[in-house]
Amino acid sequence: MTLSASKVEISRDKNTTLRFFQLVMMFTDIFDSLDQANSEQTPRGIVQLISKLVDSDVQILVSPQQNYNYSVSNITQSIHNAIENTFSTLEVDGIFQGIPEIRLVRFPRIERDNILLHVILGHEIGHEVAANYLSQEQTTAEYQTRLQVTILKVNEILSADKTFITLDANEQLKLQNTTLQEVLKVRTRGLQELISDVTCAYFFGPSGLFGFYDFLTVFSNLDDLPRANSYYPPPRYRLRYLVQVLTKNDLLDELYHLEAYGVPEQIANSVIAFVEHIKTIVGDNSDLAAIKANPYMDLVYDWIEELEESIGEFVRNSIGTKLFEKGSVQEKMPESIARLCLNIPANELGKYPNMVASDWGTAILAGWIVRIALKFSEAPIPELEGLNEDLLRNLTLTALEYCTLVEKYTEEVKTT
Amino acid sequence: MSVLGRDAIKSLMAEEKIEDRLIITPLLEDTQISQSSVDIRLGHNFIVTKKGAVPSIDPTLHSNPAEYQAMHRVNLREKFYLHPKELVLAGTLEYFRLPTTVNGYVTSRSSWGRSGLVIATATIIHPGFNGVITLELLNLGDVPMVLYPGLDVAQLVLHQCIGADEYDGRFSNATTTMGSNFTANKIITEFWTKQD
Numbered sequence A: 001m002t003l004s005a006s007k008v009e010i011s012r013d014k015n016t017t018l019r020f021f022q023l024v025m026m027f028t029d030i031f032d033s034l035d036q037a038n039s040e041q042t043p044r045g046i047v048q049l050i051s052k053l054v055d056s057d058v059q060i061l062v063s064p065q066q067n068y069n070y071s072v073s074n075i076t077q078s079i080h081n082a083i084e085n086t087f088s089t090l091e092v093d094g095i096f097q098g099i100p101e102i103r104l105v106r107f108p109r110i111e112r113d114n115i116l117l118h119v120i121l122g123h124e125i126g127h128e129v130a131a132n133y134l135s136q137e138q139t140t141a142e143y144q145t146r147l148q149v150t151i152l153k154v155n156e157i158l159s160a161d162k163t164f165i166t167l168d169a170n171e172q173l174k175l176q177n178t179t180l181q182e183v184l185k186v187r188t189r190g191l192q193e194l195i196s197d198v199t200c201a202y203f204f205g206p207s208g209l210f211g212f213y214d215f216l217t218v219f220s221n222l223d224d225l226p227r228a229n230s231y232y233p234p235p236r237y238r239l240r241y242l243v244q245v246l247t248k249n250d251l252l253d254e255l256y257h258l259e260a261y262g263v264p265e266q267i268a269n270s271v272i273a274f275v276e277h278i279k280t281i282v283g284d285n286s287d288l289a290a291i292k293a294n295p296y297m298d299l300v301y302d303w304i305e306e307l308e309e310s311i312g313e314f315v316r317n318s319i320g321t322k323l324f325e326k327g328s329v330q331e332k333m334p335e336s337i338a339r340l341c342l343n344i345p346a347n348e349l350g351k352y353p354n355m356v357a358s359d360w361g362t363a364i365l366a367g368w369i370v371r372i373a374l375k376f377s378e379a380p381i382p383e384l385e386g387l388n389e390d391l392l393r394n395l396t397l398t399a400l401e402y403c404t405l406v407e408k409y410t411e412e413v414k415t416t
Numbered sequence B: 001m002s003v004l005g006r007d008a009i010k011s012l013m014a015e016e017k018i019e020d021r022l023i024i025t026p027l028l029e030d031t032q033i034s035q036s037s038v039d040i041r042l043g044h045n046f047i048v049t050k051k052g053a054v055p056s057i058d059p060t061l062h063s064n065p066a067e068y069q070a071m072h073r074v075n076l077r078e079k080f081y082l083h084p085k086e087l088v089l090a091g092t093l094e095y096f097r098l099p100t101t102v103n104g105y106v107t108s109r110s111s112w113g114r115s116g117l118v119i120a121t122a123t124i125i126h127p128g129f130n131g132v133i134t135l136e137l138l139n140l141g142d143v144p145m146v147l148y149p150g151l152d153v154a155q156l157v158l159h160q161c162i163g164a165d166e167y168d169g170r171f172s173n174a175t176t177t178m179g180s181n182f183t184a185n186k187i188i189t190e191f192w193t194k195q196d
Helices: A002-011 A014-036 A044-053 A075-083 A089-096 A117-137 A141-159 A169-204 A206-219 A235-248 A253-261 A265-283 A286-293 A295-306 A308-322 A328-341 A360-376 A389-414 B006-013 B182-193
Strands: A059-065 A071-074 A102-108 B023-025 B038-040 B042-049 B069-073 B080-082 B087-097 B102-108 B117-119 B130-139 B145-147 B154-160
Touching: A014 A059, A014 A075, A014 A102, A044 A059, A044 A102, A044 A117, A044 A389, A071 A075, A071 A117, A075 A089, A075 A102, A102 A117, A117 A169, A117 A206, A117 A308, A141 A169, A141 A295, A169 A206, A169 A235, A169 A295, A169 A308, A169 A360, A206 A235, A206 A265, A206 A360, A235 A265, A235 A286, A235 A308, A253 A265, A253 A328, A265 A360, A286 A295, A328 A360, A360 A389, A389 B087, B006 B154, B038 B087, B042 B130, B102 B117
Parallel strands: A059 A102
Antiparallel strands: A071 A102, B023 B087, B038 B154, B042 B069, B042 B087, B080 B145, B087 B130, B102 B154, B117 B130
């Protein structure tokens, strides 16, 4: 800021002054986030959760926001972008020397204590995976071939339009280009969101689907088509995509066996009923009909459908060992749920002297299963008599903190 | 009734049925279980008194502890300074569940007590208690004491208990440090404190 102020002093140039004020505005926003990023406003568990999902050399700043939205931004990169036109490369390099990459993670303030909903942070981290996917695919022969097919189809759709053929050649070419650009924008946004959703599902398993169901059904019309400027896929389409991914990886069907694994019957049945409810929602194809009715959307989403396999493989390879453990539903869920039924955090399994630490994916899914049972069971569940949603969230948050602590303690103390 | 020794404590923690089990989690070291007690650690959340916020703590006037107490989070490896004659509340790192056949008392550990740290006064843990235990820390020494989350400053002595119900008071299921609350005893308090 001092360097920037001195530039304004020296140049007295309108553009430099404008850029300086833009910088001030940006820093105001960052300082506001910094002011909110304290333990009274931000539960520690969110920080630990997000730290699990990103590389260890990245610094995290977690802060609530008024908007009902989650976001992750790279503050270091934003500041870099904001000043690179004002300062010389040498000055910019000097400013950023030794400064780590800082990510600002924002979550809706109203959901502060709702640790279960914060699985959506997995989607936000997934945007980075999506960016990598999109950048690598452009170099592949498959993409170039499919792009040529799309160009031909766009032209074909346009040629069928009576007003198009009345245009002169230049105008036709211009319209072909702008239409193709819009189609590619819809595709890019669609893939960004869907790849991020898939990343969330691979991180958190069924919890990712439950979190999205809660989040997407708060305000959205499930069949909203992608709109200019945002181009988000229809929420129903996103839910269906998640269901498909989880089903293909045997992560959803496991929930149908909870009772056989030892989870109390009413809790197990509530979860099955809830999964069936989501399946009914995604079984309704009104969003697909809306997509089909628009030839450009149809073109884009046909292309997206073809990429399902490659997206899954890319995401799995990208998140490596952070993948949700498929076996945890059978092996860990009955005891985790039994602990929650007794108002004990689900951070551990087994009895003395063979206690073993659980993992955050299991702790969160146990929280979701009990929450679904608390909220959607038709009759009161005796096993959950002393439990309410607030306590459940606190127990889940505590379990996450304990899982993280034990992991760190084991790494540093028990292995030395 | 008799105090539980190491073997009895371990045996309770190894109960087959989780409902009957003594839960202490996370138990980071087996050595926390000593001859006749369990060493317990400081957690991350401290409740400090906002000095000057109220002239005195009168249960008839200050039923809302937020008026004079504030929560302070201390992260891993951060220091918390406990000044001479200062009282703070701190939750344990561990979460407990006592079976209904057992109750407990929290006391200082001698090495800390000899340095001036006292785990004060309201130390009984009822049978069936579930949650984080709130410790009352008082520095009786003459110099500030540096505390870190994770330090094993206190010990829990467990006793056999017969004929008890499960505790379901307002401190049950606490996942963090709990401050004082005089409203829980409102009727009794009014009898003793009503001003004519």
